[in-house]
Amino acid sequence: MNDLEYTYAVARIRALETSLISSTDIERLMACQDEEQCLQFLSEKGWGDGTGSMDASAMLTREEEKTWEVIDDVAPDLSVFDVLSYPKLYHNLKAAIKEVCTEMENKNIFYDDCAIPGKEMLSIIQNKEFGRLPGKMGEAAQEAYETLLHTRDGQLCDVIVDRAALDAIYEAGQKADDEIIRNYAESTVAIADIKIAVRSQKTAKSLDFMKRAMAPCQSVNVDQLAKAAASGMDAIREYLLGTTYAEGAQALEDSPSAFERWCDNRMMETIRPQKYNSFSVGPLVAYALARENEIKTVRIILTGKQNEFPDEAIRERIREMYV
Amino acid sequence: MSQLGIVYALLGAAVAVFLSGAGSALGVGVAGQAASGVVSEDPSKFAKVLILQLLPGTQGLYGLIIGFVTLSKIGLLGGGAAEVSVQTGLLILAACLPIGIVGLISGRSQGKTAAAAIGIIAKKPDQFGKAMLFPAMVETYAILALLISFLAVSAIQI
Numbered sequence A: 001m002n003d004l005e006y007t008y009a010v011a012r013i014r015a016l017e018t019s020l021i022s023s024t025d026i027e028r029l030m031a032c033q034d035e036e037q038c039l040q041f042l043s044e045k046g047w048g049d050g051t052g053s054m055d056a057s058a059m060l061t062r063e064e065e066k067t068w069e070v071i072d073d074v075a076p077d078l079s080v081f082d083v084l085s086y087p088k089l090y091h092n093l094k095a096a097i098k099e100v101c102t103e104m105e106n107k108n109i110f111y112d113d114c115a116i117p118g119k120e121m122l123s124i125i126q127n128k129e130f131g132r133l134p135g136k137m138g139e140a141a142q143e144a145y146e147t148l149l150h151t152r153d154g155q156l157c158d159v160i161v162d163r164a165a166l167d168a169i170y171e172a173g174q175k176a177d178d179e180i181i182r183n184y185a186e187s188t189v190a191i192a193d194i195k196i197a198v199r200s201q202k203t204a205k206s207l208d209f210m211k212r213a214m215a216p217c218q219s220v221n222v223d224q225l226a227k228a229a230a231s232g233m234d235a236i237r238e239y240l241l242g243t244t245y246a247e248g249a250q251a252l253e254d255s256p257s258a259f260e261r262w263c264d265n266r267m268m269e270t271i272r273p274q275k276y277n278s279f280s281v282g283p284l285v286a287y288a289l290a291r292e293n294e295i296k297t298v299r300i301i302l303t304g305k306q307n308e309f310p311d312e313a314i315r316e317r318i319r320e321m322y323v
Numbered sequence B: 001m002s003q004l005g006i007v008y009a010l011l012g013a014a015v016a017v018f019l020s021g022a023g024s025a026l027g028v029g030v031a032g033q034a035a036s037g038v039v040s041e042d043p044s045k046f047a048k049v050l051i052l053q054l055l056p057g058t059q060g061l062y063g064l065i066i067g068f069v070t071l072s073k074i075g076l077l078g079g080g081a082a083e084v085s086v087q088t089g090l091l092i093l094a095a096c097l098p099i100g101i102v103g104l105i106s107g108r109s110q111g112k113t114a115a116a117a118i119g120i121i122a123k124k125p126d127q128f129g130k131a132m133l134f135p136a137m138v139e140t141y142a143i144l145a146l147l148i149s150f151l152a153v154s155a156i157q158i
Helices: A003-017 A023-031 A035-044 A056-074 A077-101 A116-126 A136-152 A153-175 A179-202 A207-213 A222-231 A233-243 A246-254 A256-276 A281-308 A311-315 B002-041 B043-073 B084-122 B125-153
Strands: none
Touching: A003 A056, A003 A281, A023 A281, A023 A311, A035 A056, A035 A233, A035 A281, A056 A077, A077 A116, A077 A136, A077 A153, A077 A179, A077 A207, A077 A281, A077 A311, A116 A136, A136 A153, A153 A179, A153 A207, A179 A207, A179 A222, A179 A233, A179 A256, A179 A281, A207 A222, A222 A233, A222 A311, A233 A246, A246 B084, A256 A281, A281 A311, B002 B043, B002 B084, B002 B125, B043 B084, B043 B125, B084 B125
């Protein structure tokens, strides 16, 4: 699609970016005494449904809905955004497989704002209609379903579906015409691989397990990363120092939460140049990701305040903002 | 053959008006889309974004001026067409080309720059002066082309 087709959308997003949560807003949230004060501040900033309700969960859910309402409204072509909902789509697949295999009903475990909402996914898995799933998702679904049914190994089922999700994101990135989608896919897969390496190292997983879980991408060599993870945390850090994710090595040294924080900050770094792009789908994708990031950060602060965590513990987990 | 001379001269006027007008239409269109995006979220910025949207509209006016001067030169505005040789007709056509071509390209480019400047207004409305300067820079080249076309058409003896 011609980049000029996005002129209206980008201008509207620019106007909306003024209401994004800034670092100053985060400081003000941190200065609040308790969760109630935080919710009051957010409500004054326009968060929530406008009724003044102080239900944190409802407020955050409403904000997620608002983001996609805006994107639905302004984007000339919504298919570009499909890749952003892949994590939710594959989460639905995991949840449906587990619900069917364990024959246990759970409430509120599905996302409805993706290509295949929870109810439909559940029906597909119950009827074993794997062919109805898009692309290679069907094969992964069947493999995960049969694995869980025969081995009762929930983690293996998760690994199969998560790997399929990463492969799907990477494939969508490779096929995308827009640079931001390619960068998003590359960063998402690379960071996920690094997370797998770190967590696998901590839980002493085998090399084969890591190779099964990691998705190949351009900026990270999964074989070398898996071998490094099998050798120890220092080897992971050493490997990362030789890649474009060198800052991740430092974060790993600091603490596990600093590393998780770096993973999200790295994504913000990837999308930040879109602040200066006046055309193309880039600023729209960046806005959606920035909103996701700020909602996640606000959730961290609210949870911290609710549980009376010390400020330092919350601050360590606060992500960098897009604006 | 004398008829062909006036055809070339008229073609010159048409090129000046058509190309520069098309450039302005494209530019104002792109800037208008950006302006609509901002006003749909913040109607208070209407006046500022309207000025930026209008900036790429000047190329069309420059083309119109050259078109008028050309028509006046060949006597079509006065009611009686002058005798224009093929050589003179081609000279007039060549004289009209600068504003036509530069008008088309600069109009489109200015529209894109104005759309980007509207993004500045969306985020920092107090920076209106600076935001206006960027698309105004593109205007320089349209003015230069207008000047050359005007001097050239005026200098041609009929």
